[in-house]
Amino acid sequence: MAICLCTRRSRLTSRSDRPAWYDAILPVIDLRFGQVVRGVAGRRDEYLPIESRYCGDSRPGSIAHVYAADFGFQDCYVADLNAILDGQLDVAALEAIAVQGLSVWLDAGIGSVSQWQACQALLRDWAPYRWVVGLESLESWQALAELCLHISPERLVFSLDMKAGVPLTVREDFQQISPEQIARHAAELGITSMILLDLAAVGQGKGSQTQHLIQSLKEELPGVQLLGGGGMNWPDDIQSLAQCGAARVLVASALHDGRIAPHLG
Template structure:
């Protein structure tokens, strides 16, 4: 089942030490904080979000989820689709999260190191795994974007489609958090490589960026800094 039958703009709720933050190119020490995760989630839902993109940044860096309490509080506070990434390293952990009411898990490092984990989870919870392919200088990076893999994101995307991934989350680390605009060519390459939805992330600064990613074939766009900094409203982005 396609989780994004219509184009969506998905607000990001990235969490570090129990607070909403946005990082520049995923680097610790560049963060800007935006308060309580539950309040942020409720705010985006009130403005019309149909899906929320939750990321446990501490989990992404440390390999073990650190913001579970905040995730659970968001799950209890809102009634929209929730997808979570960051620190999910085992099939049992992913299945437990899905059992608890999350709609999708996002696997990056775990899927790269053990591609079969995608099939293992999908056999229990079909249409529940988004594989995160985060690219820096055209190479998939893992472990909080600190380690290269040598993988080409478009080539890797096809492998995960075959294993049962419901979609690909493609993050362009080169522009992530910089508010300088998007690169559409890498997104098109991934879109062209698979038949499952591609969710684009990274660099969105204007409504034109949202339009360009949609025209590039993205089924949805994750937006963080631009929304938190008030570059445009979620309502205006949804109108795109």
């Protein structure tokens, strides 16, 4: 198991002492070739192993340990880029994260029921807390409808992937329609939890590009839990998204850079 060489070790005194914006954080782990990498505006050929002020290496188990022990997080969002881009699930890396006690929201490039079933079989000894189905990977509306029948609503999350405001997809089913239309139809099919993520903002530290979309969909789809993120720089960015209606906010770079530090109460 990976051992973290941390430069700072701290324990939370009490969860009740933490501000609301801190509990909204859903920490992110992007996996590529067995390492945790830093997202850069969706330009995945530029993703390099993460450099964290709280950890001396970029191994998945080490970063997960920091999230659990230093930050006190109980869950995390994991994007397995090997699975998303190449169809190769990084089972060892995922197990190294899960063994740290974090509940995993897993995006493993699932686009159909058959792919979900194959992923389940490979994981063997554990199951993700939630399965994330990204628009980028989704094969069709029919595939999403079938996934909604096979995975319980509380465990299925739809990620409305965008890049510079444009839906991220090569499928005809989703082209030439707006993010709002995609969100509405996903909700009609039974989606009750949805991530709104613009990859162009990831790792840029300039704030979220989905704030207005969250606001409008919060009013239109009150029964859908909305999550946002991408570009979070300071606590104010997280608080702003939460006030707009985001139940959780995805954060990665700002945690490792120290801009959002472990909260001690």
